[in-house]
Amino acid sequence: MQLFSILPIILIFAPLALFLSFAPYVTRETISFGVTVSEYNYYTPILRKLRSTFATVSLIGNGMIILVCLYLLPSANEKSTAMITGVCTVLFIVYWAALHILFHFKMKKIKGTLTTVDAPQRVKIDTTFRQNKLTYSNYWFLIHIAIIVAIGIISILNYKALPNVIPMKYDLQGHVISSAPKTYLSVLAINLVQLGIIALMMLVNWSIKTSKQQLTASNPAQFAAENIQFRRKWSLFTLVTGLLLTILFAFIQMNMFVPNLVLLKGIIFITPVLILLGAVGLSLTGRQGGGKIRNHQEDRERSKEQPVNDDEHWKLGFIYFNANDPSFTVEKRYGIGWTINFARPLSWVLLVFIIAIVVISRVLSQ
16 A cells, blocks of 8 residues: 555656756757747856756755655555645646746846847748658557457447446556446446547647647758657657557456456556656657757857747747637647647637546546
8 A cells, every 4th residue: 555655656756846847958949938039048057047946946846745745645544645646736736837937937037138139030931841741640549449449349248247336446556436336338438438538649649740830940951850750759659648548448447347456556557657757758858849958069159049939929938829820739838749729719629628528537437
C-alpha cells in the first residue's frame, strides 16, 4: 500500500516538476515567457537570469509539494491517499499558473528595455511545406479500433459468465473503487469511452498536421526540415499513447472475466508512467517547433530583428485568441505541443466534446 501510494509521486510528479521548471528552456528562441523577443535578446544575460530564476523557484516550490506528499502518504489510508494526491495535483497546477503569470508580466516589463532593430517585421512561408509527410496517417488508429471492437465482441459473447455486479473503476493500486449492476451498457461502457478517446487522439493527430506554419526568419529552410521531424515524432507519440490507453482499458475490461489483480496493478500503474515519461523525454529532445535545445554555436551572430509581434492575441502568454486567424491550432508559447485558437467556434466544440467524454465516463462507471 505504502509503495504504490509513493511511487506515483516519484515517477509522475517528479518528472512533471522537472519539465515545468525547465519549460522556458525548450520554447522557441523568439519566445520568452509568452512574450515575443528577438533571437539576440533571448540570449542576453537578463533573460538568461530570468529563466534561471524561474527554474530555481519552480524546483523549490514543486520540491516542497512533493516532499509534503511523501511525508503524508505512508501513514494515510485509501480515502486520505486519494485526497492527498488530489490536493497535490491542484497545488501543482495553481503553483505553475501563478508562477508563469508572475514571470510573464515581469517579461513584459523587461521587453521595453531590450535592444530592438527598427525594421519591418517579416513572415517566412515555405510553399512546399504541406507537400511533405508531416504526420503519420490516422488510418493507423484502425488498429486501436479493431482491438476495442474485438474486446467488445468478446465481452458480449461472455456476458452470461459475468457476476451480477461488475467492477467499473480501479485506483492505482488496482483496488475497485466503483461497481455497477450488470447490463449490456455497463459491460460495454469502457468500449464507448475508448472510442471517444481514440476520436480525440485522431483529432490531435489531425491538428498536428494542419497547425499553422511558423518558420524562423534567420534560417527558414533548416527550421522547416526540423519542424517536419518535430511534427512527425509527436504524431507517433500520439499513436503510441492511444495504443497504450487502448491496451490499458482492454485489460481492465478483461479483468471482469479473468481476474488477475497483480497483472492489473502493474498495467494500471505502468501505463500512465510510461506515457508521462515518454512525453517529458520527448520534450527534452528538442525545442518547441523543432531545433536543438542547446545550440553549441553560442558565438554566432544572432538576429536582432523583432519577429512578428502577435502578443496581443496571447492572453497571459498561453491562451491564444485571434478572430482574424483562420487557424484552428497553433504552437504553444509555453512548453511543448499545440493549443487551440479560442476565437474559433470549433475550439469550443472540441472543449464540449472533451467534457462530454469525461462526464459520460463518470456516469457510465457509477
